[in-house]
Amino acid sequence: MKFLYIEDQPLNTRILSLFVEQLWGEKLFCAETAEDGFDMLMEQDFDLVYMDINLPKMNGVDAVKYIRDVLKQPKLPIVMVSANTSENVIAKSYENGCRAYIKKPVKIGNLKEITEQVLKTDEIIPCI
Amino acid sequence: MSSIDLSGDLSGSQNNSPLFQSIWQTVVDGMIVIDHLGIIQMVNPATLRIFGYAEEELIGENVKILMPRRYSSEHDQYLSNFMAGGPNKIIGIGRIVEGKTKSGREISMYLAVSELKVGDKVYFTGILRDLTEKVRAERDIIDAKEEAERANLAKSHFLSSMSHELRTPLNTILGFAQLLQITDEKDIKYDLYQEAVEHILKSGDHLLRLIDDVLDLSKIESGIVAVYPEDIDVSEIVEECMDLTKFLASSHNVKVIFKPENIGKTFIHADRLRLRQCLINLISNGIKYNRNDGSVFISYRKLKSSFVRINVIDTGHGIPLELHDKLFTPFDRLGHENSIIEGSGVGLSITRKIIRMMKGDIGFSSTCEGSQFWIDLPVGEENEKFHISDGELKNYMGKRLTKPAGHVLYIEDNPSNVDLLRGIINKVYPDMTVDSCPSAESGLDYITNHRCDIIFMDINLPGMSGIEAMKCLEQQHLKVPPVIAITADLSEPTMKKIKRQKFSETITKPIDLIETVKVLERHL
Structure with a gap:
């Protein structure tokens, strides 16, 4: 299993890395900008992408669309992880093709459940 | 007073009856009769009141005299078009138009025009009502509504920003706390334990500061906070603030340099505690958003007006031009939201509000070589007591x-x-x-x-x-x-x-x- 986390804040990367290691014993791959993330997606195969929204250059919502439309990866599961709780932003993320939306603070149980669900099925998991 | 005669001339006496006369004299709305060329034939006293003219100033004049220039130029054309069977914009209909009084003031009025034929001549009767006050009142209501909507929008924006700002440190606190919870006590590495505790404490402090700042801002906004200005020695308060930011400066490897004036003391009239809060905000911003080994320069001078300007100048990377408008907006951390630089994003909004309460002002200029913030406050008197x-x-x-x-x-x-x-x-x-x-x-x-x-x-x-x-x-x-x-x-x-x-x-x-x-x- 190979996960990519696109997030510029080192502390958030650190926490999610520890979560992923604890839950599945996997190493979390990280990119600090959407653009770096795209490079990694073109070079390697990932099973899932966790996506921050407030990124330095291209934001996470636009990055989802880019992955779908430009990188032509319609099936790659993308899970948003953001402190942004605005309904517009959440709706736009789903519209652009994310599969789930996790609001910060991240609960480890929630992360586990959503990640496993997204990997198992093609369903879109609504944000609660 | 002229009145209509069936021969087609308005100067006859046919309708010069006492009843007609008293209606014409007392009716509340303005009544005005013009001929097919627009020449005023009759006006009633209400019209004269609305426009401020005497009767003899209007009779025989073109009705354009009562219109703002931008409409009057079209009137002749409109009238002749209408006479030639052209389109009708007003006859038999009422609408709101602009008028011009003798003094040149523009008024809004409701105008209804009817066409009448007397013999072979065509006349138009206009009935008009001054709506200036009504229109103004409506505009005030619309302005107030728009203002309330803007305030409401700002409030929603504030709350959603606030939610974001609270969730970020909470993510750290809950994240590490959950890790400590799920890791077996005997398996936990001391490094992780220490790292977790450190981040939890730091984020907790950050949250606390955020709450304090937001409460402070809301107190200031609701007017609960009062300022008690006194005459303050500028050098003294600047040195006090430098002392309070010493630790921050050394931990960021930034020098804070103060150039006091050589000649005598300068006093400003301000609330000591609140001014200290503002200066500390500017100095610590100068330190935090600086380059490694950078400097913050503080200076002051008396302005020609009765104000003293205190400058706080840093050698940081400057503020991008497109973000200048947002500088004093709460929670807009101008792209530093996720940065390691600590701040609630409320400091400058608080500072500006306080400075304005003390009858002063704050401003800034910024290039890629650094930013300069200034505070202007009323000059104080040296304590003569x-x-x-x-x-x-x-x-x-x-x-x-x-x-x-x-x-x-x-x-x-x-x-x-x-x-x-x-x-x-x-x-x-x-x-x-x-x-x-x-x-x-x-x-x-x-x-x-x-x-x-x-x-x-x-x-x-x-x-x-x-x-x-x-x-x-x-x-x-x-x-x-x-x-x-x-x-x-x-x-x-x-x-x-x-x-x-x-x-x-x-x-x-x-x-x-x-x-x-x-x-x-x-x-x-």
Whole structure:
């Protein structure tokens, strides 16, 4: 299993890395900008992408669309992880093709459940 | 007064009946009759009132005289088009149009025009009602509605930003706490444990600061916070703030350099605590958003207007032009939201509000080589109270001073007020001694162990208030020296509370030399 986390804040990367290691014993791959993330997606195969929204250059919502439309990866599961709780932003993320939306603070149980669900099925998991 | 005659001329007397006359004279709305060329034939008194003309000034004139220029130029064309069977925009219909009074003022009015044929001649009758007030009232309502909508939008934006700002540190706290929870006690590595605790504490502090700042902002916005301006030595307050930001500066490896003016002292009129808060905000921003090994320069000068400008200049990377508008918006951290630089994003909004409350202003300029923030505040007067001579004092007091010896206790948390009272007493009463305690609790201790001849008690103290301290004093001591209440809060509830206690007297801040001397003369 190979996960990519696109997030510029080192502390958030650190926490999610520890979560992923604890839950599945996997190493979390990280990119600090959407653009770096795209490079990694073109070079390697990932099973899932966790996506921050407030990124330095291209934001996470636009990055989802880019992955779908430009990188032509319609099936790659993308899970948003953001402190942004605005309904517009959440709706736009789903519209652009994310599969789930996790609001910060991240609960480890929630992360586990959503990640496993997204990997198992093609369903879109609504944000609660 | 002319009136219509069936021959087609309006000058006849056919309808010059008393009934017609009295209707024409008393009707509330303006009535005006023009011919097919637009020449005014008849006007009633209401029309004259609306436009401010006399009847003879209008009869025989083109009706364009009553229109703003931008409409009047089209009127002839419109009228002749209509006469030739062209389109009708107003006849038989009513609508709101602009008119022009004799003095040139534009008014909004409702105009309904009807066409009438008298013999072979065509006339138009206009009925008009001045709507200026109504239109203005409607515009005011619309403005108020739009203002309320803007405020509502700003509030929603504020709340969603606030939610984001709270969730970010909470993610760290809950994240590490969950890791500690799910890791077996014996498996947990000491490094992870220490890392987790450190981040939890740091984020907790950040949250606390955020809440304090938001509460402060909301208090200022709702007008609960009052400012108590006094005359402050600029160098002194700048040095005080540099001292308070010393640690931050050294941890960021930034030098803070202050260039005081060489000639004499400069005073500004501002609230000391609030000005300190503002200066610390600017200085710590200068430090935090600086380059490694950068500098913050502080300087001040008197402006030609009666203001003093304090500059805080940093050598950071500057603020991008497109973000300048958002600088004073709460929570807009201008792209630093997720950065390691700590800040709530509320500091500058608070600072600007406080500076404006103190009748000053704040502004900035920024290039890629750094930013310069300035605060303008009203110039203050040098404290002249200390330069009074014995002769002048005698004149004020109406008698020579007794100059007794004795011991004064001043319970006050603000050091500059202590300095002021001590300065006054040392100047006027060289044989008296002054001690101070920074809280009511320490003051009560002091009174139990020392003899005092008079006590000055600040009312607004940290912890126990001056009023509660007075109650304790009442209960503890049989013989209490005179206690003078000192307060900056002149609100009715506070003054009532003070009156209920056995204070010998109340004096109000700012502390005044003559008043203080009078009090001492009365009680010693």
